[in-house]
Every structure is written in C-alpha cells, then in structure tokens.
Amino acid sequence: MRERLPLWVQLRCGLEPRALAALAVVLVAAAVFAAQHFWVGRPETVRAPELVEQGAAAPAPAPAPATDSEPELSPGPPVPSAAVPSGRIIIxxxxxxxxxxxLQLPAGSRVADALHAAGGVKPGTDLTAxxxxxxxxxxxQVVVGGSIGGTGAAGGPVAQPAGPVSLNxxxxxxxxTLPGVGPVLAQHIIDYRTQHGGFRSVDELREVNGIGDRRFADLQNLVRP
Structure with missing residues (x-):
C-alpha cells in the first residue's frame, strides 16, 4: 500500500496510520459523490404527449335526480283557445x-250590420224606435219589431208601454223591450237597483255595467226612475 501512494503523499502524511485512514475515507466519499452526480445527471427517455382530437365534445353531465324540495315539472294540458276570436263579437x-x-260580427259593427247579417227585416216592420x-x-241582443223592440226574451209578443219604462x-x-237591452243587461239593471235601493234619477243608469254613453243616449228618453 505504501509503495503505491504518490511520493508527495508519503512525504506529507508521514505514512502514519491515522493519516492513511483519513485519506481513505476522503477518497471513498469523493467516489460516492462522483457516482451519485453521474447517476442524477444521466439522460432519460421522455414520452411524447398523446394527441387530442380537435372538436371532441366532452360528455354531457348526467341530470341530477329530482329531490323532494325540487320536484320535476311535467308539461300541463294545453290551454284552450278563446271561444270568440280576437276582434269579433257575438250578437x-x-x-x-x-x-x-x-251571429258573429266584427268588433265595431252597428245595428244595421246585424240586421243585414240576419237577412234583413221582414216587410212592414217598423224601425222607427x-x-x-x-x-x-x-x-x-237586438230585438226587431214594434215601437221599441217587438218581442220579449221568450220570443212572444210584448205589450208596448204607453209611456217611459220605470227603472224601479x-x-x-x-x-x-228597450232598444239595445237584452236579458243580460236587463238583469244588470235589476241587480243595480237591488244593491242601491232603486234609481233616484235616470242619470244613475250610466253606472250600470254595460251601459255606455251611446246606449244611455238611446234610453234616457224611454225610461224614468
């Protein structure tokens, strides 16, 4: 062992046992460090990333099950359309x-239009009132015939009043029998006088449901409280 060491080492360390042991430890540590450094720095094989096909749609998430707090909504029955088309009236x-x-007439039709749609009035009918x-x-309801209407709700003849009709x-x-007053409007007049204790003046007829300014103008000279 002594003969194999370099001359400067033999001279420096004096070939003492302790010096030889220390030198051996340093050499072993250097060899281990060199081996570790070489192992860490070695080249490694890297796998290429997989290609992702463009336009691939992600699967849609499954719908969450309905809970008691959020019940599933089921479509209801279809809503029926209105019996009378928009812009039409029933007379x-x-x-x-x-x-x-x-008859079914366009909204805004007049009494003359209703008479024409009903085939016209019979010969000799008085339309003065x-x-x-x-x-x-x-x-x-449009009742044709006589001085102020001609027929009642049941279709039979009605005796015409000698003077204005009493609203009370x-x-x-x-x-x-009044012009433009059918069974429905006649019942509205009776309901109004029952609720308000009768009519105190003809002007109160304006407050009845279904009587506007034009209809009031037709009735004001034919009625009294």
Missing part, C-alpha cells in the same frame, strides 16, 4: 228578421 238578433239567431247607427257590444218597477221582460 243575438231576434224578432222580425228573415234569419234570427246568434231602433237606432240602426248604434255600435254593438259583445253579448248584446219594470220586470226583466219589460226592460228587455
């Missing part, structure tokens, strides 16, 4: 016309 024309019955220029409303005493049939 009942009775009395002395060629084709009495329930009938305002043919009046605008009709939906659900109205007239029956539904008597009110029905």
């Amino acid at each position: 009942d024309v009775s009395g002395k016309v060629r084709r009495p019955g329930v 009938l305002n043919r220029a009046r605008v009709l409303v939906d659900g109205e 005493a007239a029956t539904a049939e008597q009110l029905d």
Whole structure:
C-alpha cells in the first residue's frame, strides 16, 4: 500500500496510520459523490404527449335526480283557445228578421250590420224606435219589431208601454223591450237597483255595467226612475 501512494503523499502524511485512514475515507466519499452526480445527471427517455382530437365534445353531465324540495315539472294540458276570436263579437238578433239567431260580427259593427247579417227585416216592420247607427257590444241582443223592440226574451209578443219604462218597477221582460237591452243587461239593471235601493234619477243608469254613453243616449228618453 505504501509503495503505491504518490511520493508527495508519503512525504506529507508521514505514512502514519491515522493519516492513511483519513485519506481513505476522503477518497471513498469523493467516489460516492462522483457516482451519485453521474447517476442524477444521466439522460432519460421522455414520452411524447398523446394527441387530442380537435372538436371532441366532452360528455354531457348526467341530470341530477329530482329531490323532494325540487320536484320535476311535467308539461300541463294545453290551454284552450278563446271561444270568440280576437276582434269579433257575438250578437243575438231576434224578432222580425228573415234569419234570427246568434251571429258573429266584427268588433265595431252597428245595428244595421246585424240586421243585414240576419237577412234583413221582414216587410212592414217598423224601425222607427231602433237606432240602426248604434255600435254593438259583445253579448248584446237586438230585438226587431214594434215601437221599441217587438218581442220579449221568450220570443212572444210584448205589450208596448204607453209611456217611459220605470227603472224601479219594470220586470226583466219589460226592460228587455228597450232598444239595445237584452236579458243580460236587463238583469244588470235589476241587480243595480237591488244593491242601491232603486234609481233616484235616470242619470244613475250610466253606472250600470254595460251601459255606455251611446246606449244611455238611446234610453234616457224611454225610461224614468
């Protein structure tokens, strides 16, 4: 061992046992460090990343199950359309016309339009008390014939009053003889006088449901409280 060491080492360390042991430890440590450094720095094989196909859609998440706090909504039954198309009105024309019955007319039609749709009035019918220029409303009844209407709700002849009809005493049939007043509007008049204790003036007729300014103008000279 001594002969194999370099000369400068032999001279420097004096070849003492302790010096030889220390030198051996340093050499071993240097060899281990060199081996570790070489192992860490060695080249490694790297795998290429997998290609992701463009446009691939991610799977849609499954719908969450319904809970008691959020019940599933089921489609309800279809909503039926209105019985009367928009812009149309239903009118009942009775009395002395060629084709009495329930007619469907455009909104804004007048009494003359209803008479024409009913085939016209019968010969000899007196239309003096009938305002043919009046605008009709939906659900109205037009009774043709006589001095102020001609027929009652049941279709039979009605005795014509000698003077204005009393709003506080007239029956539904008597009110029905007034121009533009059908069974529905006659019942509204009776309901109003029942709720308010009667009519105190003809002007209160304006407050009845279904009576506007034009209809009031047709009735104000034909009625009294």
